[in-house]
Amino acid sequence: MTYSGLEAALQLAQGLAPLLASLLHLGCATAVTVHALLNKRQVETTIGWIALAWLAPLVGSLLYLMLGVNRIQRAGVALGLKDKWRGEGRSADASKEADAPCLPELAGINRLTREITGRALLAGNAVTPLVQGDEAYPAMLRAIGGARHSVTLMSYIFNDDAAGRAFVDVLALAQARGVQVRVLIDAVGARYSRTNTVKRLRQAGVPATAFLPPRLTRLLAQANLRNHRKIMVVDGELGFTGGMNISAGHWLSKQPTQPIRCLHFAVRGPVVTDLQRTFAIDWAFTTGEALHGSPWFADSAPCGPVLARGVTDGPDADIDHMRQVILGALATAQQRVRIVTPYFLPDEVLLTTLQVTALRGVAVDIVLPARSNLPLMDWAMRPQMGGLVDSGCRVYLTGPGFDHTKLFLVDDAWSLIGSTNWDARSLRLNFEYNLECHDAQLVRQLDALVDERVHIAHRLTAAELARQSLAGRVRDRLVWLLSPYL
Incomplete structure (x- = not known):
């Protein structure tokens, strides 16, 4: 080809490049539009993604591919994992197991949660609150140290610090003496620590793996879908769950530089089987190894007064479970609702339901940290407070220090405890685990734990909100626009 011919070809390519880019943008934006219309449930979300795809050429479509498409649902359902473990530790057809008799005033929420989850309300459980790492960690370490058959542990964060190393050591000793140990850590949560705890566990001889590592081949598909559950089960009989990660910040008696208040629970009784089944499903999804029967599962005898049921939630077949249970509990509330959460960014339906609950005479207390570990969350939460306060909700801001506790109490005998925060990430993107509990004691x-927080908290008022500067309100509103993704 002559020089003039090459020059002509380059000019032609340069002339075609804008056309090809426009066609690529048109095709990608059209694909996003069709997919969003067919798969998204909320009008505002659908409009937002479509607008982003058209107004931000290629970038908007790429963001939708990364953050807006749920691929876990197809994988999780295809594996059929829930059916595999449905009967472990219970009758052969556990889906038809009868609910334990509950209080008449809780019959509505009991039926709702049964229909949503397909799980029975189980009698005979003991649920013990463990306040801070000061109570939770020694109890968990003792349980691992006394394990005879098996230990399964799942955590979002498992730091390589004083707390994390204590767990690594006792887990390694358990594995060395013949106990079957399995540890599952979320791949993103594992990176909160400079040293990867999965590697440290493997070096110590403990079978451990990371949940959905965001490798390049799956970065677009799964980077935003995290396993936020906190579950530990020893010998299939003793369980631990709640909101506490494994981090030195929770061990307050050791005076950490950044103390974090939180709450965990020790669980005994038939519902422990559900904790173990949830771990087994996530472990099989991640590794392909099926944990069936002994030494993982045991028939736990009734040992306490609590009626309990596991509630799983995640971007798979369980999507929206927690949100629906929360809405149902608010609808049945007659006297009071108490919420403690580190992050509070519920969607418009949940916000409106909270306001309506307060307006019909139910006392609604919302206890939040005055300052969380994420400033963007603090700013995004504030624009919602005016409507809540005006409707009669009592919003309390606790501090100093970050409170990571997660509690939801309704009236005198119903509670939801576990890993879920009141934000879009927990309610739509993360894999979460909670226990629904029926017990007045x-x-x-x-x-009493909520009262302790309220006693030292500052109650947010309408006058205080009105005094905020214009710059502060604009900043908060701008960040609030990102609330579906925070």
Whole structure:
């Protein structure tokens, strides 16, 4: 080809490049539009993604591919994992197991949660609150140290610090003496620590793996879908769950530089089987190894007064479970609702339901940290407070220090405890695990913990919100626009 011919070809390519880019943008934006219309449930979300795809050429479509498409649902359902473990530790057809008799005033929420989850309300459980790492970690370490058959542990964060190393050591000793140990850590949560705890566990001889590592081949598909559950089960009989990660910040008696208040629970009784089944499903999804029968599962005898049921939630077949249970519990509330959460960014339906609950005479207490570990969250939460306060909700801001506790109490005998925050990430993107509990004594114990926080908290008022500067309100509103993705 002559020089003039090459020059002509380059000019032609340069002339075609804008056309090809426009066609690529048109095709990608059209694909996003069709997919969003067919798959998204909320009008505002659908409009937002479509607008982003058209107004931000290629970038908007790429963001939708990364953050807006749920691929876990197809994988999770295809594996059929829930059916595999449905009967472990219970009758052969556990889906038809009868609910334990509950209080008449809780019959509505009991039926709702049964229909949503397909799980029975199980009698005979003991649920013990463990306040801070000071109570939770020694109890968990003792349980691992006394394990005879098996230990399964799942955590979002498992730091390589004083707390994490204590767990690594005792897990390694358990594995060395013949106990079957399995540890599952979320791949993103594992990176909160400079040293990867999965590697440290493997070096110590403990079978451990990371949940959905965001490798390049799956970065677009799964980077935003995290396993936020906190579950530990020893010998299939003793369980631990709640909101506490494994981090030195929770061990307050050791005076950490950044103390974090939180709450965990020790669980005994038939519902422990559900904790173990949830771990087994996530472990099989991640590794392909099926944990069936002994030494993982045991028939736990009734040992306490609590009626309990596991509630799983995640971007698979369980999507929206937690949100629907929360809405149902708010609808049945007659006297009071108490919420403690580190992050509070519920969608418009949940916000409106909270306001309506307060307006019909139910006392609604919302306890939040005055300052969380994420400033963007603090700014995004504030624009919602005016409507809540005006409707009669009592919003309390606790501090100093970050409170990571997660509690939801309704009236005198119903509670939801576990890993879920009141934000879009927990309610739409993360894999979460909670226990629905029916027991008046447990609620009294948890009420006392909420009272402690309210006693030292600052109550947010409409006058205080009105005094905020214009610059502050604009900043908060701008960040609030990102609330579906925070």
